[in-house]
Amino acid sequence: MNYIASGPQLSKSNRTEMFGNMGVNTMKRLLIIFWILVLSMGTSAFATTTLEFSPNSTTGGSWYYDGAGTLSFNQEISVDRGMGSNYDALVGSLVYIPTFKVSNVPSGPYQLLPYGTTTISITNSDGSATYMTGTLQPGDLVPVGTIGAAYTQFQADITNVVVTAAGQSLGSAALDAIAKSGTTSLDFELSLQGGSGTNYHSLTEMLAGGYSGGNGFSGAMSIPEPTTIALLSLGSLALLRKRRA
Numbered sequence: 001m002n003y004i005a006s007g008p009q010l011s012k013s014n015r016t017e018m019f020g021n022m023g024v025n026t027m028k029r030l031l032i033i034f035w036i037l038v039l040s041m042g043t044s045a046f047a048t049t050t051l052e053f054s055p056n057s058t059t060g061g062s063w064y065y066d067g068a069g070t071l072s073f074n075q076e077i078s079v080d081r082g083m084g085s086n087y088d089a090l091v092g093s094l095v096y097i098p099t100f101k102v103s104n105v106p107s108g109p110y111q112l113l114p115y116g117t118t119t120i121s122i123t124n125s126d127g128s129a130t131y132m133t134g135t136l137q138p139g140d141l142v143p144v145g146t147i148g149a150a151y152t153q154f155q156a157d158i159t160n161v162v163v164t165a166a167g168q169s170l171g172s173a174a175l176d177a178i179a180k181s182g183t184t185s186l187d188f189e190l191s192l193q194g195g196s197g198t199n200y201h202s203l204t205e206m207l208a209g210g211y212s213g214g215n216g217f218s219g220a221m222s223i224p225e226p227t228t229i230a231l232l233s234l235g236s237l238a239l240l241r242k243r244r245a
Contacts, residue, residue: 048083050222094127101115114136131164146196186221
């Protein structure tokens with residue numbers, strides 16, 4: 001049985017435009033589904049977690065927000081694990097994280113912009129020897145209740161990565177993996193905990209209300225998998241071509 005559609009008929013040009021937009025929307029939906037899968041599987045599916053860090057437990061280190069757009073860190077930040085091991089030679093070394101300027105983007109996550117310096121580094125416990133340096137790029141900050149997830153996008157967050165001669169001679173499996181990976185970039189992730197206080201009950205309220213606060217945090221640096229980077233690049237390129245068409 002044939003049905004005859006009622007209503008205005010689309011011209012050929014309108015049909016072409018409609019189906020072209022459907023192609024873009026389909027690509028967008030596929031990318032959204034892909035990123036949902038990324039989040040559900042975790043970073044480990046797309047990168048090798050190389051080192052993990054948190055404030056030195058003996059110093060009570062923490063993050064601190066001044067209520068006026070500046071996020072800083074106690075710089076007694078220790079490497080806890082290297083290549084999944086508590087016994088890697090890099091464990092106990094110090095990670096230097098730049099201070100950030102925090103800005104709010106309408107209908108989007110907060111943005112973190114390294115302030116003062118963009119250099120992120122790893123040194124020995126007294127700072128006399130530098131093992132690794134890199135350039136930390138801007139990232140996002142997504143508040144979820146009393147915690148905040150920073151640098152949630154899987155990308156080259158740390159660029160210009162250099163493992164120094166001191167780092168190469170340390171005997172660290174983590175640094176050796178970075179040096180032998182052939183990449184000069186790393187994925188970076190940061191988790192802020194305890195965003196609640198006297199006048200606010202969530203990290204969002206703290207940021208939006210201009211309140212100061214602070215608490216513990218943890219983070220990691222990972223070596224991106226080359227195949228995954230290539231796939232992500234192809235997906236972005238395909239979407240870009242659709243938009244230009």
